[in-house]
Amino acid sequence: MEKYYRTEEVETIALNKLSMEVKEGEFVAIMGPSGCGKSTLLNILGMLDDPDAGSYLFNGTEVANVGERKRADLRKHNIGFVFQSFNLIDELTVYENVELPLIYTGVASSDRVKRVEEVLEKMQIMHRRNHYPQQLSGGQQQRVAIARAVVNKPKLILADEPTGNLDSSNGNEVMELLTDLNEQGTTIIMVTHSEHDARYSHRIIRLLDGQTVMENIMI
């Protein structure tokens, strides 16, 4: 895949003929210095952005340059996102934030209650279900974000520095949660600066200037 960012005077290459494959059930960490193209890659993998050239096969289907509606549809049924800054909606409670993906996928109201409560229990955040994001600690907010990411039982979770805003104890808890999810069959691609977090993955892909420079298989 190739991706460029252009202004009137400058063209920056974000992804330079990058090629990679992630198998179902894998836990892959992507590492590299700032500006190497990690987030761009994650946005394309998450179908939030399109590559300028190349191909992206998701589950065997070509998704590069498909329309917005189709991408939104693929995204909501197959992908969960976990962000460094949690990205919870401040105006919604914990319960409502987690419920949101189910609303977009058209899950019936009675099923939604069951599934949200189930995932909140699993993330041990049920007691905070009626709180707003600002009333929670960083660790709790990230658990809510993970709950929201998994409530739709996605095939793939994309995590963008999920422990970046957390202390080490909360960070470890989040990594344990992701590992559990992976062990239950969910594919995880995680962008991180932390070697410690990367060690939870099966494989580390290292990027530099928009290209893969090294792959480490974790044993």
Place this chain on the structure above:
Amino acid sequence: MLINYLKIAIRSFRRNLVVSVINVTGLAIGISAALVIYLIVHHDFSYENFRKDKDRIYRIVSIMHFPNQDFKNSGVPFPLQKAARTELSGAEQVAPVTVMYPMKVSIPLAGNNFKKFKKQPDVVYTDDSFFRLFETKWLAGSLSSLTQPFNVVLTESRAKAYFDIKAPQEAIGRVVVYNDSIKTTVSGIVADPPVNTDFNFKDFISLSTGDNADTQFKNWNVWNNIDSQNQLFFKASPATTTASLEKQLKELHDKNLKNDFLKSQYLLQPLSDIHFNADYQVFDHRIANKRTLYGLLVVAGILLLLACINFVNLTTAHAVNRAREIGIRKTLGSSYRQLIVQFLSETLVITATAALLSYLFVPILLKIFADFIPPDVHFSPLQQPNLIAFTIILIVVVGLFAGLYPAFVLARFNAVTSLKKQVSTNGKGNGKSALRQTLTIFQFTVAQVFIVATLIVSKQIHFVLNKDLGFKKDGIVAIDLPGDQPVEKQQVLLQAVKSLPQVEQAVLGGQPPARNGFATTVIQYRSGKKLVNNSTEIKYADENYFKMYGLKLVAGKYLSPSDSIRGIMINESYLHLLGFKQPDEALGARLKIQNRTVPVVGVLRDFYFSSLHNAIKPLAYSASTKGEYFTLHVKLKPNSGDSWHTALSSIESRWHNIYGDKDFDYQFVDESIAGFYKAEQNISQLLNWATGLSIFISCMGLLGLVMHSTLQRTKEIGIRKVLGASVAGIVALLSVDFLKLILIAIVLASPLAWLATSQWLQGFAYRATVPWWLFVLSGVLAIGVAFVTISFNAVKAALTNPVKSLRSE
């Protein structure tokens, strides 16, 4: 999903309270104005709309072609009422109605006592055809109730006012006496008419009563007399055309009026026109003005538009605050359409809140405009499903109008940039920013047009109310004298009033120099071969009257009481019409009035005897033929304390000593002149409010934009202050961009306002000048108000400690 949207909408409302309050208040004002105007417009346009076959119902009206003007009259000659019935083919139903002036009503009680009503309005003579034409619900009696003479049908409310009854049936057979001479028996009771009809008569005396020798109508067989009392309605059969009916009416006219000195013509007035056409009276009821109604709709539309602009401006300016949420929603799978639906739902929630709030404002507005609003207009939503439906339509239309553009802007945000908070809607050259500027200019252009119009209308009203009319009008009371009393009593009253200490002068005369209503007579003047034939207004007075009112004599002498058959006075306009250049030349000229010829004995300087809408017309003054007048003119000494009130009480007391229980009606001359301009004063009041509200809504929007701009520039303000910028410098920095927009608005608005008001001023024959400084003053006012609005926030930002500004950044 919708519940989720509603939750977000309500919580966003709370979170952005200032912006939300600005949006809701602006929309509530616009919606309130729209609801009040809807109530007025709906009420007036619903008149007679409920009638079956309304499109086939007409009134026959008359037009008289006088030498220099036409007179329109809602009545017809009395004999036409009968002739139409027998000779007009194609008329399915013909209903004659003779409308009576308020009548004295007496209800006989036990022991030779009477229950009396001094002046009962809405009394008519008619027959069963009226009820066939205007279908009415009978509560007692039937259509045959009016076939016999001296029968009367009453409405339920009127029957209850006359008799102590519980059921309508109980009134049948009871006696009602009109004007002490027409004794009738109640033969039927009908339901009260709805409020949206002009045909709200209450007492229907059988038409055949008027055929009786003792109670016969005046001019019952005279074709050459047209009185608005005698009206004629009919329903055309479906196949009949108006052209064929008017042709038949012309034939009837020509057959019966061989020598028609009135030069009359009969026309058809559709039922739907009756409530709106000021050329013809509607039984002395209020006549609605379609232009005013359309004007009101425009005002409502403008206020709503200004409020919608606030919404668009503030929502797009603050869109960046919603960027992260949009990014998250898109990431979680929300489609573009779902986001649009979400933001539109939010707009609808805000609009619905504003509509609810407006239900509190509407009763207040109805009170404020009580003088302006038809008395039957009321606000009770639970009984007005049409109002509820209109409110819902308004919520949807305003919601879509205000919400669509911001919804598209927000939904189009890119998910990735939204999450990174890199969305901008404020940069220079940014399309959305330019749109906001354009909309702000539009808002202030509208406000500026209103400001200029208000100033010009106020100036014109001040001009017409304070212009020297050519006669004295302050402190003069005109008291109507009863026409059915011996003339000697007038002198007794005159002397009694003159003796009062508060009275400076008192005279008997005809109408005051200026008053609504007039009577014209065709006057001829022949000089050699030249014939001047003119329909001229004639007033009646003599020397004392002219002196009291200070009417200036430019030639000859004032009329003395003995001049009634020996002379006439004319004004300068008439002098010129007759072809004289100098006033002296007209003295002795002989004018033919009906069958007599009288010389001009004096010429009066022109004075304004009607509204300043009209140019001064020819006018003649004659002395009363028998020395009797029907107005007592009293000049009071300057008011000190309560002296005028005391004087009027004393005059009334003397009046009752002389005239017993006759009504004492008086009017200050200056107040009756001010009444000429009631419509303009209403327009002025409406403009004041429209101006105030448009400025208020626009300034609220401006405040919201300034607050947003200040917030965006917090860091810049902090850095500038650290580098030594003064408070005034910061305020200027924040104000200048907005003030530029106001200046553009002033430049755009001035010619528009000038054009609009010039057209309005064309309605006046005499106009105040519109000086250039008035536009400057309006501009200064607009800039002043805008600057205060901007400063409210800019000064606060400029005074903030820069450390705090930089830290918050």
